Amino acid sequence: MADDPVAVKRRIGYLPEQVSLYPDLRVEELLRFVAEIKGVARRQIKDEIENKMSLTGVLGVRRRLVGELSKGFRQRLGLAQALVGDPDVLILDEPTNGLDPHQIIEIRGLIRELGRERTLILSTHILPEASLLCGRVLILNQGRIAAEGRPSDLERGLGERQEILLRVGERVSRQEGEADTGSSRRTLEEILGALPGVEWVEKTGEENRTAHYTLQTTPFEDLRAEISRRVVEAGFPLLELSTKRLSLEDIFLRLVTTEKEAASS
Amino acid sequence: MKGFTGAWVLLKKDFFSFYRSWVGVLVLFAFLLVAGIFFTLFVLGYSSLSMEAARQGYEGVGRMNLTGFVIGAFLLNLGVLFLFLAPLMSMRSLAEEKRTGTLELLYTYPVSDFEIVMGKYGALLAQLAALFLPTLAYLGALRLLGGQIDFGIVFSGTLGFFLLGAAYLAMGLFFSAVTENQMLAGGLSFSLLMVFWVLEWLAGLAPRPWGNGLSAFSPFVHYRDFALGIVDLQAVVFFLSAAAFFLFLALRTVETRNWKG
DSSP, X not given: OOSOXXXXXXXXXXXXXXXXXXXXXXXXXXXXXXXXXXXXXXXXXXXXXHHHHHHHTOGGGTTSBGGGOOHHHHHXXXXXXXXXXXXXXXXXXXXXXXXXXXXXXXXXXXXXXXXXXXXXXXXXXXXXXXXXXXXXEEEEEXXXXXXXXXXXXXXXXXXXXXXXXXXXXXXXXXXXXXXXXXXXXXXXXXXXHTSTTEEEEEEEEEETTEEEEEEEEOTTOOOHHHHHHHHHHTTOOEEEEEEEEOOHHHHHHHHHHHHHHHHHO | OGGGHHHHHHHHHHHHHHTTXXXXXXXXXXXXXXXXXXXXXXXXXXXXXXXXXXXXXXXXXXXXXXXXXXXXXXXXXXXXXXXXXXXXXXXXXXXXXXXXXXXXXXXXXXXXXXXXXXXXXHHHHHHHHHHHGGGGHHHHHHHHTTOOOOHHHHHHHHXXXXXXXXXXXXXXXXXXXXXXXXXXXXXXXXXXXXXXXXHHHHHHHSOHHXXXXXXXXXXXXXXXXXHTTOOOHHHHHHHHHHHHHHHHHXXXXXXXXXXXX
């Protein structure tokens, strides 16, 4: 991307969340401008424009000034300009934002059609929309991937990272003659951190001779049995082991509340 | 020429958009109106002057240069007029696209920053040509009045006006790239143009070595030569390098968005 941005941009069609199009051009003129600037062959421009206008349903407003279009039509025109030139990758940011329910259904249908033939990256915070339209979902929270996978897997809660809370007692010193596995010299953090599937371990508290640990596992793994075995093996009495699941809704709520906080502050 | 497709497409769009805006219509109207008034006044001035000279029996009447008097003075005054119009023409160029957010979308199209700046600048030059070319019809009017036209002065004056305009518009484009407020962009470029205008007076007031240095930076000192029929290479270089300097700054300003992450 940094080396040859123009070549990369040639393969991308982008619909921003707030689509700003030249208000002083007519719908046709705008699409012609986009087709020309994207380097569509001169002879194909007319067909290309007609094609994309009928696909997105803006044929009826082709002579209207862009600045006079309703929100719904402007969104369709935004989609049309992204589609011009048939880019390999289509990036849509909140494509149904601010549309009425009827328009939403239409745009979603269109997006599903488009996704059959090309790579389509859709950004949305409407969960049903994502599960309706997408083959693979990533949930981002504060810039980090919080969950990923097929929508059906996500809904079953498989794709999420699991947080496991541990509470252990003081280490029991070993009996004479028992095989020294070497684990007695390592801390619990080191032991658990070395387990495949564990992303991080952190000591989160200590009180009355018990210690608390939080650890996070990668998606699609249930490590609870393994973890309890390792803890006991290392000579710690396991007092409590619980999982904290981040459901889609939890993650979503977290996103929304942080957004709200950011907006109100 | 593949690398300039984007610039050319942008040039066309900007050029036609300009005449759909009130600023475009206002600039065109003001320019043609004021140019017409100047021209009429200078023709009348010349005719009364030459009549007076003939009545007094001045021998040099035949050598009086119609083109030099009318066209030269006309061009000099257009130069002053353009001081006011250049900021109006260029202030929208990038500032308006930044304000409305259309520039963001433009960045997603396969055009380089260089093409964006060149397309924008090309449109401004085309607008300059569209303002100036109709005034060449005045030459026809002079011809109808029976005057002899010195095409040397017409050529050098036209060249000078375009060079002057090219430098002014490049400066205006730079200020338009700096802010998303088009009024501020216009105000800034007008202020700087005023400073350059005043340089000539300051040069006259300042002690000798300073005065010469100052006048080297005065666009009007250079422009006057062209209007008198002199094509001075130094002046050509002055205007072209001023234009290149401000275009470079404009390009850098557009590119800074890549640094902000």
